[in-house]
Amino acid sequence: MGVDFKAKQQEFSAYLRDPAKHPAPADVKPGRMAIYRELFFNNIDNFLAVNFPVLRKLLTDTQWRELAEDFFTRHTCKTPYFTEIAEEFLDYLQTERNHPDDPPYMLELAHYEWAEMAVSIAKEDNPVNPPFSGDWSTQALHLSPQAWPLAYRFPVHLISPDYQPSEPPEQPTFLIVYRNLDDEVRFIHITPITYQLLALIQERPGQTAAACLKSVAEQLRHPQPEIIYEGGLKIVRDLAAKNIILFDAKR
Known part of the structure; x- marks a missing residue:
């Protein structure tokens, strides 16, 4: 004792x-x-x-x-x-x-696999956008808590026993992981512009789509910002349809 x-x-x-x-x-x-x-x-x-x-x-x-x-x-x-x-x-x-x-990609691959698990068990409910057919540029945007923009040096979504790169490619890989309304986890391979837009919405929630796209165009110093603007509005519509980007249709 x-x-x-x-x-x-x-x-x-x-x-x-x-x-x-x-x-x-x-x-x-x-x-x-x-x-x-x-x-x-x-x-x-x-x-x-x-x-x-x-x-x-x-x-x-x-x-x-x-x-x-x-x-x-x-x-x-x-x-x-x-x-x-x-x-x-x-x-x-x-x-x-x-x-x-x-392997040089081990940490990024592990993060990619962890992100899938983390989103799948997140406790927050999946928000749903209301129907909307008005002016998207005036909508205040938010990123769903069940959607994470991800950036990697290696194309982690392609790594397999048949593809194990020893060096990162010249272009980084941008993805978004999200949980849909059926509670299924999905990944989308996105462009650098889409990643910048989502990162901006995540960092500064509540800005209008017009303000966000203007900021993205300024960051990229694009010679034709109207291209970013028009393409960006389509991205907003497409991702809002998946409830990745959220908005308030009352505005």
Whole structure:
């Protein structure tokens, strides 16, 4: 009864994280500790594999095991929720992982896969635009909380066992991930102009479409801003139809 429970718990968890550096508690059978350790690790390993299926497929069993073990050993998660472990894994890749043999696209691919999961489980309801057939240029625009514009150096949506670029292409990749009214997650490959428009709406919600498109044209220093304006209004209409861009038809 004189056992320091907190110290025993720390001894137990230290072994589970890194049995190579920390001995098992002397009062627990080695075989039992090995089972505990495998159960804990397998939970994390399986969760990562489910949430990052493309990355898992691209790595050999040995490479994946080393990556998952390194995360399990080194990273201190700040959340008790399994649904947030994928974000912890991203933090680990960005701030702690430094392995010369890792694919150069690994962090971006993991972010792309995480974004799909994060949007799918987001708690916010999907807003729906009302019917509208008036002047789109006067509409105050907002970005749906279920729509995220994404920018990557690598074409992460194309990476597969048959396509694994060693260098990023000259042009970056722009995507938007969103959840539709059927609660299905979809990705759209978008142009740099569309990305700038969505990023502007996200940064400055409530501006009219006309004001947003004027700002985009100024940022691009386009010699014919009317082209940006007309094309931009079509983009607004198309994305509003998917409830990616939201507006108030009462204005």
